[in-house]
Amino acid sequence: MLPAMEKILRVHNVNDYAHYIGAPELHPLVSVIHYDELEHCRHSLNNYDVYALFIGDEELEDLSYGQLQYVLQRHALMTVSPGQIGGKTDTGEEIHTKGWALLFDTELLRDTELGRRISGYTFFSYNISEALLLTDEQRQSIVNLLEQIRQELLHEEDVHTLRIVTSQIEQVLELVARYYTQQLSTSVKSTNSDLLPRFEHLLHQYYDHHLQQENGLPTVKYCAQQLFLSPNYFGDLIRELTGGTASSHIRRFILQRAQQLLISGATITETAERLGFEYPQHFTRMFKKHFGITPSEYINNLP
DSSP: OOOOGGGEEEESSHHHHHHHHTOOOOOSSEEEEEGGGOSSBOOOEEEESSEEEEEESSOEEEEEETTEEEEEOTTEEEEEOTTOEEEOOOOSOOBOOOEEEEEEOGGGGTTSHHHHHGGGOGGGGOOGGGOEEOOHHHHHHHHHHHHHHHHHHHSOOOTTHHHHHHHHHHHHHHHHHHHHHHHHHHHHHTTTTTHHHHHHHHHHHHHHTTTHHHHOSOOHHHHHHHTTSOHHHHHHHHHHHHSSOHHHHHHHHHHHHHHHHHHTTOOHHHHHHHHTOSSHHHHHHHHHHHHSSOHHHHHHTOO
16 A cells, blocks of 8 residues: 555656755756765655656665565666656655666657657656666766766756757667667566466466456456566567567457357357457457458358
8 A cells, every 4th residue: 555645745847856855956847866966865755747767876675666565776777757656655764875867847848859759668667676777887878868968957058958958868768778678688588488478378368267258358458467567568578579569469369269269150249249349340340450351251261
């Protein structure tokens, strides 16, 4: 259970957080924080209305993400996006921690190329347990950019400032995306090498236990939860393994099952109902989009 709402810091803008921990307030839309330099810092459990990246240079325990608890390893990078809750409950004591933070407001992204592409950075919806584990070299590359952003914000603002800062933030996000791609590739070869068989087994169990009768078609979110992964991280692992999306894998599984039902003599309506479609026409539409013919045409072509 989360603590009472009065113990949660509402980070409506970047300086709500900077002010709370005693960090310099550099700009209304962007904050770069070096925790090592702070004299009076406190933990906080935060409700974010902004985007943020945190690099921890020491291990932190009892971090919250939603209603789950995690340990953040040294040199780990975690991200949050608007609408997420994360952090560590304030105990009232001052702390001395090490690391960096970058926070930026959604207003910074308005009418920018980064704003149009921000949803493509799927790591903003990863769990803390799926944090990016940085090598010393990777960490330094990101920190170098954070220092550049901070230096730009310390200058007197002119018409170029926000364009430069936005470009630098995009460079940070591209580096994070690159390093996550490398981590995902390593992960599927080691700790998640059996992910695809477990995914397939989960889909079989879904129908063996008749869950479609109550829940409808299996979803990426459901599968990710059952495999103890965030939907985006799960989806990115599946893409790394197969080259396709998790949703397309589910769809292919469902339609292969549909073929088996139609071959065994089930009607189109029966097949749609047994697979968990709300309406037969939804099944027909998906079937035709995948196979290029309708279920009726498929049945007519059976030997």
